[in-house]
Amino acid sequence: MTVQLDARPPVAPAPKPSTGRLSRLDTRLSPYLYIAPFFLLFAVFGAYPLAYTFWVSLHDWDLLGSDHPFVGMENYTRLLADVDFWHALVNTLGIFVISTVPQLLAALWLANLLNRGLRARTAWRMAVLVPNVTSTAAVAIVFGVIFGRDFGMVNWLLDMVGVDAIGWKSNRFASWVAISAMVDWRWTGYNALILLAAMQAIPRDLYESASIDGANRARQFWSITVPLLKPTIIFCAIIATIGGLQLFTEPRLFHSGTNPIRGGPMRESQTLTMYMFENAFAPHYNFGYGSAVAWLLFALIAIVAAVNVLVLRRLGGDSGPGTRKGAAR
Template sequence: MATALEKPTVTVESAPAPPPRKGFRAYWHLYAAISPFYLLFICFGLVPVGFSLYLSFHRWDGLGPMEWAGLSQYQYLLGDSDFWSSIGNTIVIWALATFPMIFLAMVTAVLLNSAVRFKNAYRFAYFLPNVTSVVAIAIIFGSVFSTNFGLVNALLQAVGLDQVAWLNTPWGIKVAVATLMTWQWTGYNAIIFLAGLQTIPGELYEAARMDGAGPVQTFFRITLPMMRPVLLFVLVISTVTGLQSFSEPQVLLQNTSNDSTFSGGPGHAGRTMVLYFFQQTFDNNDFGYGAAVAWGIFLVVVLFSIINWRLVQRRGED
């Protein structure tokens, strides 16, 4: 007689117990190694930012007691025609400097990428303006754009054109400041573009040449789409730095007006947002309103950075 099959027994091994958690004491030396950065960031970064926000709701001359002002500083800021004028000056100078700079940086990077000899020498030469003192650059450009003895006017006269008072007319001031910024940042962004170009596989270019694509088609069909993340990075960084321009117009135009060191030249044509912030804070000793202006600048920079990011991303999706 057959016996009933017995149900096999399955032994389930218990999972190993998780290792005991180590507390802060076990890793204190690692936290101590990275703590200087965070302590310095808190002291010189986070605390000043928080204090500036607190200060923007007060009236303070830097010495006396603070007086609560609430939102009145921001209400006045929204109706301040000088602040809006500084925004307009900043945007025009940024546009005149950024778009030619990106074009020249891309062209320079393509040429450097195709160069065979003296690559390192070319890279050093193009990057040198970025590590040169802005004050020294502005002094040199002040001589270049001088009305009577400037190099630019000398070239204009050589071809039979009239002189231009570059540092005494609204558009001349903007062009001079934008040219200085373009010259300063073209080499820096060219190096970034060059790093991006060197990550593109060479097989793509070889396949394009076999299909009969020319240099222009290769650039717009392969190089530019592959460089879109790098282009986005350069555009956002250029927006942040360009909208916060201070040293270039301040040094270049400091001797062109008797109004103030931070006036931005005749007619305030070169007064950027940051120059206006310094004028309100240190010329007028209105630290509370200066803090409100600083936060207004922050919002403008964030808004333009988001717009640029969205435009580049939308073109990438298309």
């Protein structure tokens, strides 16, 4: 007897229409469900407080009072006419420029140094994070002693080269320099590790091709490393901008003995965040005015960050595939 076998594979049953719709719905909605917790937390703890702060800034909001009359833009008008506000704004921008530019340049140099074949590289890379994990209060105390007028180490070194003692806490520009040194010491290593991680992602064959063409290390750094690090440099610049314009702890603790919330007896280093704290809490307790300061600070950070991005993009050129090809020649 001859048995004929059917060589055709069995046909799978067609999926039910409801199952196909559920699969497509799951594919479309799953990504949004995964990122929903972040946006939910941001809406509760970020967007809502930000909007409510603007609402408070439109009122005469005495923290100790029960009535909060609506005053419109009066707080902003009063703020722009306040000499102390402009004084704090100049201090903030001055400390920001003096601290951020050297910080990013030093971080770039340090990252390039750590990217080489050093002995005990892991130990060195861990060591650059020590300032960042050190207590800010301890750092401020140490730097306050280092920059002391009568017995400080900096003035002692300056005296050895014939420079008179500098009042680091009573001179406006000198206090900017001292606080900037404190900020740079704490955050340079952090930015260096971020830049180092980006450097290690650059293909090594680009450096090998450039070396064959006769490019030295300096030429390779400026023609290959810096252009390809442009997105990371922009990120570090934005983070440094946000932190530098919100500076509060370092200048307050640096002047711990002489009107700390005012940044010294003559407001030598009072920043916008310190000025906001002074008006929102003791001794004025005016939440409406303090909220207006906070919103102007928010606008300032957004403007400076946007300017940083535009400037760095123009200086760095295109970091796409075309740059890699040109750099390897």
